[in-house]
Amino acid sequence: MSTGTIVLFISVALLVLGVLIYNRLITRKNRFLNAFSQIEVQLQRRYELIPNLVETAGAYMKHEHESLIAVTEARNNAASRCTEAGKNPDNSALVGALASAEGSLSSAMGRLNMVMEAYPDLKADETMRDLSEELSSTENRIAFARQAYSDAVMSYNTAREQFPAVIVAAAFSFKEADLFEVDSPEMSQVVKVSFA
């Protein structure tokens, strides 16, 4: 076997390896980008469900207009913030504003849920049951979307930094992805409901 053949052989092998690594990085990158868009989609879904909830609850809760209005206002505020943040996901100020709007929406929802406890008819209503299942499902989806985003970012970053891949990543400028961390305290706060 001549030196030429050996060199050819090795370079073909390297090329194949490079293509494999490149494809792997692309897969991971798309995965985390998709995960990011999922968060937004699910937030929007929640905003669409809330008016229905308010309407159904309003039929039963004649004397609780304040909490219903509070929820509606918080929802509208958060929805418009979400649209703004969705256009410029890089702008951390916008994302922060969305986070605080989300926080106040959550606490308004928490208060509404507490008030609804006093209306057994409302809780037994079929539409209401469907809606609360949908809402809790959506809450789960938001949580999962954020978690999937973090997992995807982690697996992408790990793949990018490992040895042979790091060369490919540098050559094709695969940048490090950021974890979706919101440092506003309202976002991470869990609404506590006490029956004391």
Place this chain on the structure above:
Amino acid sequence: MDFFAQQDTTRRTSALLLLVFFLALGAMAVVVHLTIAVLSMVLGETENLWQSSVPAMAMTGLIWLTMLLGGFFRALDVRAGGAVLARRYGAVQASDRTRHEHEQILLNVVAEVSIAASYPQPDVFVLRNESSINAFVVGSTDANIALVVSQGALDLLDRDELQAVVAHEFGHIAQGDLPMNMRLLIALGGLNALDEVGQVLVGKHPDDNAHPGVLVGYLLRGLGSAGVFFGSLIRAAFSRQREFLADASAAQFTRNPYALASALAVIRDRQEQSALHSPHAQELAHLCFHVGSLVPWYRRLLASHPRLQLRIDAIDPHFAVKKRTRRRTLKDSTTVDGVNNKTAGNNPKWTGVGSPQLAVVGGTDLAVDARMDINGSGLSDRIVLLLPDESSCLAVLFALFASTDPIKRQAFLDAVSFSYNPEFSEQVKGMLARMPGELQEDQLGIIQHATVLLSEKLMLESRQRVMMKLEKLLPLTGDYNLVNYATLQLIRRKLAVEFPIIDSLTDTKLVSAEQRRVKTFDAMGQEFALLLSLMVESSGSPSETMNQDFERVLKCYTQTPHSRRTGNEPGIVEELEAAFQTLYVQPKTIRHAFVQHCIEIVQHDGKLVPAERALLDLFAASLGCEELAAAA
């Protein structure tokens, strides 16, 4: 649980197993060629091993062709696509427009997990007629995967547990188990074809016509079955690793390992019923979330799923402890909740106010009931501490039947010492001395704890032996009453020993063909009357109410008046067994209705004493309606 680390380990192990599988396939090819070469040399076709003759080449060709064709047909089968396969198993596509509330939840859960796993949603199917808990994924490529969930899983698991089960299946999808499983199946299909062609060549009577084809047939059969055997062994080991991997992935997706462990525990507790009932059970077995129960070690080698306890331990080694503490807190909150509902129901004026005094009284009442709950939600710590191992559990089961009368008790202990050994009798005596209170008041708790432990530790045959000893022993004590009989049957059911296997039941002398036939309602009046009177009697109500209940319910079944019987008549146990035998063959709707009536009688006064519970369980189990009693 560090699920990322665990995923890495299982992934490495399964990669190794896969390598072994394909090495074994390669080794088989070498063996095939060598055997043929040696054969052709022995038969004088060629002079040495390296020279190939026409028959040898034809033979090799035949073997490879068979394997390829076998694999090809299997491939056609498994490539049909998930939805087609799911429908073939009798599954119905889940839809959010159905009246079934659970299906909406299932679809939501699938959507949630698909986000968590960052994987497209598969088609979701439900096995509506399947009451066991099961779930599996079928399909070959990403686009046509179907996720199938049994109705039992929808009914018996709560939302979080269902989510965990779905996440486990997503784990299989995300880890690429489906295409891998398909390839292994195809390879095994090829090997299986070798065996089948060999079978055809050998024919039914190989001695009658000894032509050369028979020799080739034996060769093919030997190669094929050896290949299938070792292939299945490796595939099973591989599949078990993938189960652990899917569990770890499920924990990663939901970040809720507790729910997964809890779902597995529910399946483990229902193990006796978890085998699939659909006609395709055999085919489905390798896809299922869980198959079979306690099996001997050699069967475990071929099992596609690891033992549930191992899986629970891998997910969360402290699951049992967490479950106990969580149950306690849950019970406290539901007790208060339940009382509020109760008061609200009784006095509509008081809605939502809830007098604290009532809450306390009702609270203790319900707590006592909860302790009697058959699922043992309130197992007392003393029982757990005093019964740590198999021998103590075994002893306590015998101690349950000891009489309070000192002479009869001694006779019972003597009988135990005679049929087992004196040491065991001493142990039973020790049990009686150590926990006299529990043996009287918390029989169900004891049975629950002891049988769960024994079912885990003992094989089915040993459990059957224990039951047989108990059965033989009881009539000897001269104290064989209805309560003892019911307790015995409860233990039998809890030990998952088949019900009923009592000799007298299968004895044709006692149960004639006439009695086994489906009868009209009226003709079974006597049986219904007997069962009803025992049920009514166990409720401990005043005699007035007993008579009323008895007549009211009996009217639903027969017009002929029957007198109420009592439990201490001689020979009542035999009569009861005969009655079960007659009623068991009646249509399920009748049996259901009857058990429902029994539950109604029992719950009439709002509480459940152990005798009622034991009898209700016995009736329900004997009439094949366990699920009703469990729900009560």
